[in-house]
Amino acid sequence: MITAWKEPAYEYLLKQDYLAVAHYYEEALETEPKNYNYYWYLGLAYLLLEQEDEGQATWLVAMSAGSQEEIEIWTTHLVEILSTEAQRQESLGDDRKSLLIRRHLQEIAPTLLTNLLALIPLTINLGYFHPELLKKWEVIEIVKDANSALIDSQSLLKVIELILNFPSYESLALTEVSLPHLIQLTECCLYNIFTVLIKVAYQQNKTSFAADIAELCLNFYPNNLYILKHLCGFYLYGVEHQKAIKIAQDFFQNSNCLSQKLFANFRLIQALIGASAWKEVKEIAQRHKDLLIQVIQEKPKQLDSGIGSSFICITGLLSYLEDNPQESRYFYNQIAQLFQQDFCAKTPALVSKANFKQINKTLKIGYIAHTLKKHSVGWLSRWLLQHHNRDTFQIALYMINQAEDELTQKWFRQNADIIHNLQPDAYTIAKQIQTDEIDILVDLDSITLDITCQVMALRPAPIQVTWLGMDASGLPTIDYFIADPYVLPENAQNYYVEKIWRLPCTYVALDGFEVSVPTLRREDLGIPVDAVVYLSAQSGFKRHPDTIRLQMQILKEVSSSYFLIKGVADEQVIQQLFIQIAEEEGVKSDRLKFLSRDINECTHRANLQIADIVLDTYPYNGATTTLETLWMEIPLVTRVGEQFAARNSYTFLHNVGAEEGIAWTDEEYVKWGIKLGKEKALRKKINSKLKAAKQTSPLWNARQFTRDMEQAYQKMWINYCS
Structure with a gap:
């Protein structure tokens, strides 16, 4: 003593x-x-x-x-x-x-573990920490040899949560030796660890590290559905599709309720498409529809707690598989309703707070997203923020757990009155929106982010709108879906629960794109100067084999042509898919050139100029990629469908006055591809049209588009006040 x-x-x-x-x-x-x-x-x-x-x-x-x-x-x-x-x-x-x-x-x-477990958080809080300290202080060996009964497991868990923010071999090793001491903290331990891993994987892009930690957890908690769910996501985001397939299959086999099976099946389809295993996709996709029908018929009062928060995402792949909006929208709407009922039943209701109804007031417009950065949504939505009339509208941004870059700083933080970058807690975000007295809340994510859907489900604003991010979510609390006269067919309101608000010309407009100096030349790829170059720059999920087959038929008929393929995907898998279909269609594989991603978006746009014609994807068209193509004045061939995702390129082409290349059938797609490949004069004519359109087209007039959006907001508010 x-x-x-x-x-x-x-x-x-x-x-x-x-x-x-x-x-x-x-x-x-x-x-x-x-x-x-x-x-x-x-x-x-x-x-x-x-x-x-x-x-x-x-x-x-x-x-x-x-x-x-x-x-x-x-x-x-x-x-x-x-x-x-x-x-x-x-x-x-x-x-x-x-x-x-x-x-x-x-x-x-030096071996006093209680001191080490207090010392590590202090060094992190004060900015002195580096993972090598774990090795220098021999923390890994000390924890490994420690008696579990003598360890403060809560302090150890806190340390693990902190050091996981520093992806490294040392962090991985310390987590591995710590897990046996945390086995009694199963639920709390996993939730806390994976909260950090999700941020590390998707914000720091350290998916491999996150997957390694998840695999360690799986060793201690075999067949744990919570781990399997996130591990599959890490592998998908990290483009490790074969591993994702294996985990998704295990996830499905171990699922013991309908909502779990649906989500597992959704993950499996994601992994199979990512791996270009389209033959297997057909059977699994049919099983997905059967499961969707079953859950809609059963109308479960409560979804599995580990799945419910993400349940609305399970319909997100239907648009990639086929163009059948009457069926897919039914699934969207029904699943969104189940999601909302389940989430709201488990979440405290917001205290009702009516906004002051005055028609001629300064409207508070809130935009909610996790993509206000170098992302398609960021590149396109920035112009609306730039041109908003700040005398008539007050602008608020609700970024969800978002990493911020120069686009965020220059275009978003500089053009808003209220800015929040909030942790992914739907109730807290909704309370903030309500506190800020937002009149119209605009969702830019749709079903690409479950947290956004949760916020919208709580209805923190009297008027709620979906714009830009993806097709409408189907949530009953969304009042309007922004469209235009062309991106949805005339009968679309029959299968949307949201009221379709059609702007006069286009549902999006830009003042242009930044373009750098091209780094790609034909001679670098072994392509003759006089050859015809086709190009497709899309994500792997849009590479439907039926469309690839049509593209090969075009290539076959234009003898002196090459096809450049670029995009986000597993490069080896995509190459195998294209080469296989090319050989089946009688096209030599040396006419296919696979390109790596460019160093930045500006260089990517400059390098598009190597192409004579861009071939669009179907049933999911390009959106930002199509806009970039048209800005670079390159002819485009697109196959128009019925669903929103199959009509983006159509509305853009219509708005720039370049109808050449718009195909309504597979046969027309092939004919337009061949015609543009063989007729240089026609390509020149389209080039001239696209150049002239930059001065006249509503697609390139973001200021007028902003006035159209603002007029829509004002009319929505008048409707609400009435």
């Missing part, structure tokens, strides 16, 4: 008069030089005065006078004194002094 602080030294300590503490113990030692406890307190006083050398010297002088047995006892006393004061300083909010004490404590007792 150590001797307590002496009075009045303790009073000086509480008053943070550390110099007085030092003077007291200096005088005490002159009177009682053999009272070694005084040395420990004096050395600590020097530390608190940030006289580290004096503090260490004080302890060493005292220790040098003792026997081995005495030194062990004294060290125990010193450790206890330092630990107690470090805790006190931390409780006072002085992390810097606590860190100083604990750093010296670590030198005195």
